Amino acid sequence: GDSVTQTEGLVTLTEGLPVMLNCTYQTIYSNPFLFWYVQHLNESPRLLLKSFTDNKRTEHQGFHATLHKSSSSFHLQKSSAQLSDSALYYCALSEGNYAQGLTFGLGTRVSVFP
Amino acid sequence: AQTIHQWPVAEIKAVGSPLSLGCTIKGKSSPNLYWYWQATGGTLQQLFYSITVGQVESVVQLNLSASRPKDDQFILSTEKLLLSHSGFYLCAWRTGLGSYAEQFFGPGTRLTVL
Numbered sequence: 522g523d524s525v526t527q528t529e530g531l532v533t534l535t536e537g538l539p540v541m542l543n544c545t546y547q548t549i550y551s552n553p554f555l556f557w558y559v560q561h562l563n564e565s566p567r568l569l570l571k572s573f574t575d576n577k578r579t580e581h582q583g584f585h586a587t588l589h590k591s592s593s594s595f596h597l598q599k600s601s602a603q604l605s606d607s608a609l610y611y612c613a614l615s616e617g618n619y620a621q622g623l624t625f626g627l628g629t630r631v632s633v634f635p
Numbered sequence: 636a637q638t639i640h641q642w643p644v645a646e647i648k649a650v651g652s653p654l655s656l657g658c659t660i661k662g663k664s665s666p667n668l669y670w671y672w673q674a675t676g677g678t679l680q681q682l683f684y685s686i687t688v689g690q691v692e693s694v695v696q697l698n699l700s701a702s703r704p705k706d707d708q709f710i711l712s713t714e715k716l717l718l719s720h721s722g723f724y725l726c727a728w729r730t731g732l733g734s735y736a737e738q739f740f741g742p743g744t745r746l747t748v749l
Contacts, residue, residue, distance in 0.1 A: 554735050565725055565740040566679065573735055611679060615735070620686045621694065622669040622727060623738050625679040 523548040525614050525626035533632045534602055542597040542629045544586075544612030554615035555588055555595040556623060561608045569597075569610075602633045637662040639741040641726050647747045651715050656744050658709040658726030666728040668709040669738070670701055673723040685709060721748045 524547045534540055546553060554573045558566040570581040572588045572595065579586055586597045595612060609630050613623040639660045648654060660666055670682040681694045683701035691701045698717060702710045709726055726741040 556738075565743045567740070568737050571735070571737065609676075613738075620667060620684065621692070622667075622671070622681045622684050622729070624681070627678045630676070 523550070523614050523616050523624050525612050525624055527610075527612055527626035527629050529629045530627070531630045531632070533634065536604055536633050536635050537601050540599050540602045540606070540631065540633075542610050542612075542631070544595045544597065544626060546593050546595065546612075546614050548593075548614060548616065550616060553588075553590070555586075556613040556615070557584070557586060557595070557597050558611040558613060558625075559608050560611065560628075566609075566611060602631075604633050604635065607631055607633045637666075637728070637739070639726060639728060639739065641724075641741040641744050643744060644742070645745040645747075647749065648716050650718055650748055654711075654713050654716050654720070654746070656711040656724055656746075658711075658741055660707050660726075660728050660741075663707075663728060665706055668703065669727040669729075670709065670711050671725040671727060671740075672697065673725060675722065677722070679725070682711070716748045718748050721746055 526545045528543045556571045557569040559569045560566040570579050572579040575590045584599050586595050588595050609628050611628045612626040642657045667686050669684045671679045673679050683691050685691045685703040688706050699713045724744045727738050729736040729738050
């Protein structure tokens with residue numbers, strides 16, 4: 522079945538430095554839809570950004586990601602991390618059977634320090 | 636605007652006791668509804684989904700069951716709780732019929748099994 526891989530379990534960095542979270546996926550569906558969700562402490566996940574267009578950069582709230590179908594990747598980046606970016610980040614894939622919910626990766630916890 | 640409500644907010648239960656968690660969505664007709672489970676700091680595991688009243692599909696059961704008695708209501712239950720059932724239970728819905736549809740999460744129910 523479909524799967525999403527996030528290689529980093531924990532990312533720690535200093536405020537102001539760039540951050541990149543890796544996401545790769547596997548699917549038999551030729552037109553995958555990829556999502557990034559963010560979950561702050563004691564909150565539920567909320568959508569950060571999404572894409573289905575190959576090689577097109579998608580941006581929201583200072584974060585950006587580009588879907589690369591050739592490498593099955595959808596990495597999340599930000600040029601300058603803020604303390605408020607400390608959270609759990611999930612990459613997710615929408616399967617061809619859209620009735621079923623999104624498939625999530627294991628998540629990457631980001632901790633930003635002053 | 637659509638709103639999603641989950642009850643209870645938190646629950647502490649004994650091993651072997653029954654459980655019933657509820658989810659209601661207002662402002663959306665015939666939504667696709669989902670139950671997810673999140674172990675502390677863990678990934679979002681989809682449990683069940685439902686596209687219409689009376690119809691529920693299982694993704695991962697974990698000794699739980701789900702029902703959709705009304706168009707706007709989704710129930711998660713078990714007759715006997717296990718320690719492994721502890722975690723954060725999230726109800727979610729999708730905005731439309733299509734793989735690009737966003738998925739929104741409710742506020743969640745935090746369950747502790749002792």
